[in-house]
Amino acid sequence: MAGNDAATSATQIELAQIERIFHLGDSVVRALDRVDLRIAAGEYIAVMGPSGSGKSTLLNVLGLLDRPDAGHYRLEGRDVTTLSANEQAAVRSRRIGFIFQSFHLVPRLTAAENIALPMVLAGISGPQRQSRVRDALAGVGLTDRADHRPDQLSGGQRQRVAIARATIMQPAMLLADEPTGNLDRHTGEEVLRLLEQLNAGGVTLIVVTHDAALGARAQRRLLMEDGAIRHDERQQPAVPASSNAHD
Numbered sequence: 580m581a582g583n584d585a586a587t588s589a590t591q592i593e594l595a596q597i598e599r600i601f602h603l604g605d606s607v608v609r610a611l612d613r614v615d616l617r618i619a620a621g622e623y624i625a626v627m628g629p630s631g632s633g634k635s636t637l638l639n640v641l642g643l644l645d646r647p648d649a650g651h652y653r654l655e656g657r658d659v660t661t662l663s664a665n666e667q668a669a670v671r672s673r674r675i676g677f678i679f680q681s682f683h684l685v686p687r688l689t690a691a692e693n694i695a696l697p698m699v700l701a702g703i704s705g706p707q708r709q710s711r712v713r714d715a716l717a718g719v720g721l722t723d724r725a726d727h728r729p730d731q732l733s734g735g736q737r738q739r740v741a742i743a744r745a746t747i748m749q750p751a752m753l754l755a756d757e758p759t760g761n762l763d764r765h766t767g768e769e770v771l772r773l774l775e776q777l778n779a780g781g782v783t784l785i786v787v788t789h790d791a792a793l794g795a796r797a798q799r800r801l802l803m804e805d806g807a808i809r810h811d812e813r814q815q816p817a818v819p820a821s822s823n824a825h826d
Contacts, residue, residue, distance in 0.1 A: 592618040597650035610636040612806035625794035628803035676745030680760035684729040691725040715743040735766035752783035
């Protein structure tokens, strides 16, 4: 599932000597150890490695959910490490979408209301919200589930709601942390195809995963160990077998 050609795309993300250190009692843990990384707009990247290797910390730094202790992070040419918390939140809401293994939907809200939440927080008007939510629901095949709460949806449906919410602000990149971890194989395949369609449309897709088969689908694979990127491999993406499974 190829996205934009990285060789001809502008640099979207540039990390220079990024460090993130945690103090656990008397121990010092270098979750990220002088990480250098460049990512072009439209790339499809799998971040892999053992537990505790720094994968999720890297994703949190990229998503401006965590601030590094040292180094610089330039996003679309702007040094976002120097921004205030409010300025980072504004960048995050407009340019970055998040997808998590556990969905992170608000239980009391319907699918439509969950999808609309980022627009509510951004102050987008009601009529515009309604129109965009309708389109988003159609895009993930859940038009008939608009008024269902998360507990009335299957795992695959909840993840599709989460994808619609993550993309409702038309972000430049999607960060996914084990997006198929709680799904069966067939449902996970459908979710991956949806994410890969978004990547094919030009959205940068960065996926943290333990799944070697998922990692093989990406254009580029980063292998992390002890807070560092040990291998940075470009690869011919594996073409998944066609599936007619539906959620």
